Amino acid sequence: MKNTNYRLIELFVIFVLAPISLVTPLSIRIKIAIGVVGFLYVLGVMSAIEKIKIHINKNINWKKFWRLTFMKFIGIAVITSLYVLILDSANLFNVIKHDYRIWLLFLFVYCVFSVYPQELIFRTFFFKRYEDLFKNKGLFIFVNAILFSLAHLFFRNTLVMVITFLGGLLFALTFRKTRSTLLVSIEHAIYGGWLYTIGMGEMLGFPV
Numbered sequence: 001m002k003n004t005n006y007r008l009i010e011l012f013v014i015f016v017l018a019p020i021s022l023v024t025p026l027s028i029r030i031k032i033a034i035g036v037v038g039f040l041y042v043l044g045v046m047s048a049i050e051k052i053k054i055h056i057n058k059n060i061n062w063k064k065f066w067r068l069t070f071m072k073f074i075g076i077a078v079i080t081s082l083y084v085l086i087l088d089s090a091n092l093f094n095v096i097k098h099d100y101r102i103w104l105l106f107l108f109v110y111c112v113f114s115v116y117p118q119e120l121i122f123r124t125f126f127f128k129r130y131e132d133l134f135k136n137k138g139l140f141i142f143v144n145a146i147l148f149s150l151a152h153l154f155f156r157n158t159l160v161m162v163i164t165f166l167g168g169l170l171f172a173l174t175f176r177k178t179r180s181t182l183l184v185s186i187e188h189a190i191y192g193g194w195l196y197t198i199g200m201g202e203m204l205g206f207p208v
Helices: 006-022 030-049 062-087 096-098 100-133 137-150 158-178 181-200
Strands: none
Touching: 006 030, 006 100, 006 137, 030 096, 030 100, 062 181, 096 100, 096 181, 100 137, 100 158, 137 158, 158 181
16 A cells, blocks of 8 residues: 555655745756655656556557547637737737747647656656545645646746646646546647747747
8 A cells, every 4th residue: 555644745856845945046056956856756666666668558549538628628719818918919920920830849749748748747647646645636736736736836826827737737637637648748739839839938938
């Protein structure tokens, strides 16, 4: 049986204290060390303790996934387009118009080095490691979204915190239904890539 108290402390240290430490006056070297050690610790627990194996589920219902993702994307696209059009129309699709090569490079780097690791930690690892600690599954989804938002605290941007909380809810719900790191990563990449494409990169602290 898993040690409940240890896992609660572990959750607090990794997903609360570590993100908060990144906005303290600690030196950049210490902050990098905290991030690297934390990531390696999670990988170690995934492999040695939780025995999580990354593979593609052959029974994925791709039609249902794409249909639901498309429906959500349409809503997100409409809202964000209006948002940029009203508040920052000069940046509407500016990244593509400026240099499409930078746009493509950013999307590649974002998907491979940001999206996938985030989903591996916040969905695959988090669900496997901590889901049984919460009797209320709705509360578990909410906590996951809050901590996902907290992980972006270093941006020091209220809009980023709000968007990542909402995104965290969507991704957590998708993972709960599919139990697929691949599917939730695709969904994350689509929404995040769109925000950059539409012209919200500067607002969210992305390189533009």
